[in-house]
Amino acid sequence: MNPTEFKNQYEKWRLEVESSIEKYLPAKKTRPSVIHEAMLYSMQAGGKRIRPILLIAASDMLGQTQDPMPACVAIESLHTYSLIHDDLPCMDDSDMRRGRPTCHKKFGETMALLAGDALLTHAFFLLSDSYKSNAKIANGLVLDLSDAASSQKLIGGQVEDILNERSGTMTAENLKFIHDNKTAALITSAVTMGVRLSEKCTDETLKYASEMGLKIGLAFQVIDDILDATADSETLGKTAGLDAKHGKMTYITLYGLEGARKIAAELSQDAIALCDKIGSNNAFMKALINYMLNRIN
């Protein structure tokens, strides 16, 4: 797949995701309107929509038999809930995200807490409602997403990150736990949820999809660390150099810049090799993995 084809396909799917957000969330005027405005405000903050795109790409490898859009909005709802709660005063206390006031700066802390709760809940409602005509698929999607978001994965990684920051100690083993869970678990579920949308999905497919998703997720985190250390804030779209400023242990402090680049490249190569074991319509997925490896923001 040449770069222009890849770019066009990415953009086409990204726009479908953008328009699906409004379609699959309660309308802004739904009673009580303030909570629905807050939910949409945070969901429509833009971004690369990398998790939904990965989900579509994964479903496309096997030839999807179910519309991926409700699942895309579900995983983005879950991701957005985690950002809203991470930004709250008792967590990172962030005023800005993607150049706009954070949800609690715009709607107050109470509504932001509840908007996060509501998006988390909505993710599961959307999956169970949209795919109910094929309950096995619907339930598999709920299982993957609730497992990825659990106290042992997404939330567990967040907890260890906070504990390590407070204690000022971090080991390589802690760092791996945090990255596996805080970042890679949800990205892994994007891939497994995608393949579940096809009738052709087997237990073996799921196993390879899970392996592949984990490698993509870890590569994503290593690249994040590299960009924080090397990019300027303007290109990055957020303040760069924060890890070094906070003395945070990252893949860079552990393995150096070249070492980290090598790890990200190897993880990406492994992920690309797994594509062929999952499905033959995988040109976009391979291009996507390379795009994620070479991204500049």
Added chain:
Amino acid sequence: MNPTEFKNQYEKWRLEVESSIEKYLPAKKTRPSVIHEAMLYSMQAGGKRIRPILLIAASDMLGQTQDPMPACVAIESLHTYSLIHDDLPCMDDSDMRRGRPTCHKKFGETMALLAGDALLTHAFFLLSDSYKSNAKIANGLVLDLSDAASSQKLIGGQVEDILNERSGTMTAENLKFIHDNKTAALITSAVTMGVRLSEKCTDETLKYASEMGLKIGLAFQVIDDILDATADSETLGKTAGLDAKHGKMTYITLYGLEGARKIAAELSQDAIALCDKIGSNNAFMKALINYMLNRIN
């Protein structure tokens, strides 16, 4: 069913629910342990376990074919998440619940926020994992619970309650919206989830179960209002008279004490009449509805 039989059956099921909480939540030592300690701390605070008992009673009416315990722990996890988040400083800012420090007083605000998030997530994981061998049942349970907990029901009712308290205005229509959604929606889902556990459950069963659940839920709220106005704090197990102190509109201010008692009795009679349309093994459910009507705390 005589009062002793009822009491013994209630207590037997309540103890089963208590021991299932530990069984169906991650163990306290699971990494990272602090979040799992916080989740269990709030789940093990005791109480009447009215939602799980209603769920078992509903499943028993048709003759359940699936173990109700995972669903009991799921609905109790969801209820507990809502209490933890309601108690947070940006919400009701409560220091005590059921005679013990609230989750954030014990574990700090950050961990309480995340423990609430984790219990909400766990509710859906537990349903999709425990009942996956019958995906139609599993997905129906997720659908009912996520709908009841949504931005238009549980969270929506909470939002309107907060908005009305802030504005100092409340109409009878607002009060009905709040009670229907903040209290009755989750109680309704206890009943519909219960009947879904039987292979004999039909669309008609679900319709009657939903009607019945709503009536039980509204009666529950009316009785809460009556107890707040008439019981002493010691019997109630929490501070009584708070509604009058805060000038809050309730069923008492709207309809008077006798009017409210009459409404609760009528709702309970309607609910009892619906039992026969759902399933014949309903002696416990009928006794439970009467018990809830005549409760003193």
